[in-house]
Amino acid sequence: MTRRLIAAFAVLLLTAVGCGSGGHAGHGQGKLRVGVVPNISPEKQRAQYEPLRAYLAGKLGTDVELFVATNYAGVVAALTAGRLDVAYLGGLTYVQAEAQTKIVPLVTEVDQETGTPEYLSAIVVKADSAYQTTKEVVDGGGAFAFGDISSTSGSLYPRIMISEAGAHCDTGDLMACPPLKAVTFTGGHDATAQAVAKGDVEAGGIELRILHRLEKQGSVPTGALRVVETRNVMGYPWVAHPNLPEATRTAVTDAFLAIDQPQLLDLMRAKKFAPVTAADYDEVRTQAATLGLLTPKQGQP
Template sequence: MFKKLISTAAMSLAVLASSSAVVHAQEAGKEINFGIISTESSQNLKQDWQPVLDAMSKKLGVKVNGFFASDYAGIIEGMRFGKVQVAWFGNKSAMEAVDRAGGEVFAHVMNTDGTEGYYSLVGVPADSPLKSVDDILKNSKTLNFGIGDPNSTSGFLVPSYYIFGQNKVDPKTAFKTIRSAEHSANILSVVNKQVDAAVFASDTLALIEARQPDVANKLRIVWKSPLIAADPLVWKKDLPAATKEKIKDFFVNYGKTGPNAAQEKVALEKLKYSGFKESSDAQLIPVRQLELFKEKTKIEADNNLSVEDKKSKLDAINGKLAALAKA
């Protein structure tokens, strides 16, 4: 009898534990984690994005949490494993999220001047003798260089192609030292002369200019990339259709309509945006082309590949490039 009571009690506890787990799962389903890539300190990013997240929470009727990680990969992996449902990415990291984490682009940001893109920049200290990228490459063996996160479009992919790929330079061996950091850290490293030159995004520089003009004045820009498509917003593709519709409606109308539009415009100004615009995975096509061009350059320079292997790999890349051109 006693054993039966113990067994019954154990079963009851198991049922309670199971019920509790279900409740927690249901509660988790009532929350959305919004991933924010680490372009600068988490404290600054949280301060700037919180009004948007609060408004999103009110609009959707669920709690929206900011999800921060120390690097871009943390947000991508968070989406992959269901810890992040919506995120603000750069184009390169968005491509990774789409390909590896079940993500889908649904909108992109708009700059305060109405433009739909930004630039990758290379800066040096204002009193540096370096005047151009050519100067940097000619003197690279004596220079300390700062580059961005490997999943950053403007911090890594764009300069890797336009500066290093087109000049057939391997940045890993070209410089005295090379370090990877987020955009604002690279700016400060240049200003403090911890590196001789570094890559960062124009939108991050705009924030520094607004918050710390004395810091921005100690910089000089020596290179500016072609226009990069504006940062995309990505959601988990398997979100319910009704939820996705609410999310898209919230962003495309944020700061434009409704009783809180004026307040929302103030929040957008802090982010250096004028609003958000509907988009799709198609905006990632130029980034995919850059990645393929970079891969193509590597294969062409690889003398360890047989003629047959090299031709096969190059044919495959050219086929992908042709398909993207049609798209």
């Protein structure tokens, strides 16, 4: 990013924080509030994104407060209430948020593994499991683990896959997907990986690139889990609160598109960034409504 672009980005973001109605994030506090969904445990997520927080604080010349809720719905609630200026959401949390207020999608990462703005959701079993397909998992009638209830790749797309394989998931009761005997929500991809690896459940839904990162970190032994199915998912969008002026949103988008620092790109699991629109999430929107996941389920396990 050039010095001129960084300076322009800083001025525009600080202007956005300082103007508008009194309820908007950061007003009068000289602070930029950035929200991130906890796709792993919130404590680990906060530590992982510390370099981004420090980078933004240094480059923008202002305090940057990183907000990681205990679950995905908490980030949606903070964003729609105007307590955040910018947020990094999953596709499902984005469409849940836009159902409550007019959230503006800006950019998503071009995934390092797929080389596209899409990444992979996977259903995994233990390496020595007899199951070879999702249908065999469903017909086996065992226990299945989702991540956070509002996770796109850990809940929505695994539910699509098991439903297409014959599970009869009740849109009124997200814990019921017969013939599976039990469904659990672990709260995060790392917890789902551990649940499958330990044999607590027969299978689980997980974001594949997070599994690869957990293996690289040694949190999950490499090869302990085996993938039986994957599905392409539109990337996590960075979104803006609707009170952010259009000119500022454009400048923020341009700034993301210009990021070329390897450390920051690696942090975001990105080769680069690409613009996104609401239409890019039409499939997520449609499937979420069909499967009863469009509204965040507060208090759900």
